[in-house]
Amino acid sequence: MAVLTVSVVSADQEIWSGEARMVVAKTVEGEIGILPGHEPLLAVLSTGQVRVTLDSGEKIIADATDGFISVDENEVQIVASRAELE
Amino acid sequence: MGAQLRVYRQKIRSAQTTKKITRAMELISASRIQKALGRVQASTPYSRAITRAVSAVATHSNVTHVLTTERTNVTRAAVVIFTSDRGLAGAFNSQILREAEKLTSLLRSEGKEVVYFLVGRKSVGYFTFRRRSSERQWIGGTDNPDVETAREIADAVLSAFLRDPEDGGVGEIHMVFNRFVSMMTQDPSVVRLLPLVVVDAEETDAKREVLPLYEFEPDAETVLDSLLPAYIESRIFNAMLQSSAAKHAATQKAMKSASDNADKLITNYTRLANEARQSEITQQIAEIVGGADALASAK
Numbered sequence: 001m002a003v004l005t006v007s008v009v010s011a012d013q014e015i016w017s018g019e020a021r022m023v024v025a026k027t028v029e030g031e032i033g034i035l036p037g038h039e040p041l042l043a044v045l046s047t048g049q050v051r052v053t054l055d056s057g058e059k060i061i062a063d064a065t066d067g068f069i070s071v072d073e074n075e076v077q078i079v080a081s082r083a084e085l086e
Numbered sequence: 087m088g089a090q091l092r093v094y095r096q097k098i099r100s101a102q103t104t105k106k107i108t109r110a111m112e113l114i115s116a117s118r119i120q121k122a123l124g125r126v127q128a129s130t131p132y133s134r135a136i137t138r139a140v141s142a143v144a145t146h147s148n149v150t151h152v153l154t155t156e157r158t159n160v161t162r163a164a165v166v167i168f169t170s171d172r173g174l175a176g177a178f179n180s181q182i183l184r185e186a187e188k189l190t191s192l193l194r195s196e197g198k199e200v201v202y203f204l205v206g207r208k209s210v211g212y213f214t215f216r217r218r219s220s221e222r223q224w225i226g227g228t229d230n231p232d233v234e235t236a237r238e239i240a241d242a243v244l245s246a247f248l249r250d251p252e253d254g255g256v257g258e259i260h261m262v263f264n265r266f267v268s269m270m271t272q273d274p275s276v277v278r279l280l281p282l283v284v285v286d287a288e289e290t291d292a293k294r295e296v297l298p299l300y301e302f303e304p305d306a307e308t309v310l311d312s313l314l315p316a317y318i319e320s321r322i323f324n325a326m327l328q329s330s331a332a333k334h335a336a337t338q339k340a341m342k343s344a345s346d347n348a349d350k351l352i353t354n355y356t357r358l359a360n361e362a363r364q365s366e367i368t369q370q371i372a373e374i375v376g377g378a379d380a381l382a383s384a385k
Contacts, residue, residue: 011323032303
């Protein structure tokens with residue numbers, strides 16, 4: 001099965017990157033879940049958690065402020081001026 | 087000991103102490119270059135992602151944004167000057183200030199008034215010494231720039247840009263900063279920040295030439311609205327990081343040549359001191375021989 005290549009970056013460094021099964025983020029319009037094969041998307045994030053579910057079922061939770069999410073060919077980038085892992 | 091010899095020895099000692107200091111500074115900045123370069127590298131994923139996103143929105147929607155529209159009748163322009171807080175970096179600061187002066191006269195010749203935003207103690211000093219006014223200053227953080235300062239600068243220039251020209255708003259914003267090219271070269275560069283011309287990321291991936299047709303959420307305008315300030319912030323942050331890396335490289339170069347010069351001075355003065363010592367001995371021998379002769383003939 002296809003997987004998502006996810007990277008979480010903040011202004012001064014890459015916080016986390018790796019492969020994942022699902023990404024859930026909160027945009028200004030509400031929560032959005034992204035699975036492999038999602039259409040290209042560019043959305044503005046509202047302040048909140050970004051949850052990345054790994055293949056092993058483990059979850060990575062990051063706090064992101066002032067950012068956006070871009071999805072393209074199973075590549076997910078969560079870009080925020082401030083972001084940190086919880 | 088002869089007076090001349092004492093003077094030489096003093097000079098040698100002073101050159102030696104100076105050399106110790108410059109050598110230490112050289113080593114310190116050598117290690118800081120690596121750290122600064124690491125930070126430039128660490129911030130690349132962010133700026134690359136943001137640049138890609140901005141160019142995606144800009145190419146796939148016909149949204150015109152206030153930050154990207156060229157203005158007519160610009161009467162005032164802002165220049166953001168990035169210098170360092172400390173000197174002892176060779177031509178690092180003077181070349182930036184020279185570049186800024188060149189830009190100023192160019193803008194003036196186009197009939198624009200120039201407003202300055204200064205980053206780094208050296209540029210602030212330059213301006214206060216000449217009693218020239220500046221809009222805002224940021225000092226103290228150029229060795230290790232942080233995102234908060236970049237955001238502050240971005241906010242300040244954005245609000246100046248969005249203000250009405252009658253209230254002192256500006257129609258153009260330029261940045262002058264040293265770009266880190268290599269350990270030996272720092273290139274002063276002038277970049278127009280606003281109105282924005284979205285530039286492609288420096289490394290263009292071959293397979294990524296065509297940008298995908300994005301779905302925007304909530305819509306292209308809102309996305310662009312929130313992306314552009316972040317893009318500007320990232321450009322400013324990048325300029326600050328580049329400038330700090332370049333500063334450390336310039337310091338290292340300057341301190342290396344200072345240490346080499348000190349070495350040369352020490353060698354020269356050692357030669358002179360030896361000569362002085364030898365001629366002193368020769369003179370003493372001559373005096374003793376002469377004295378012995380005089381005593382012998384007096385008998």
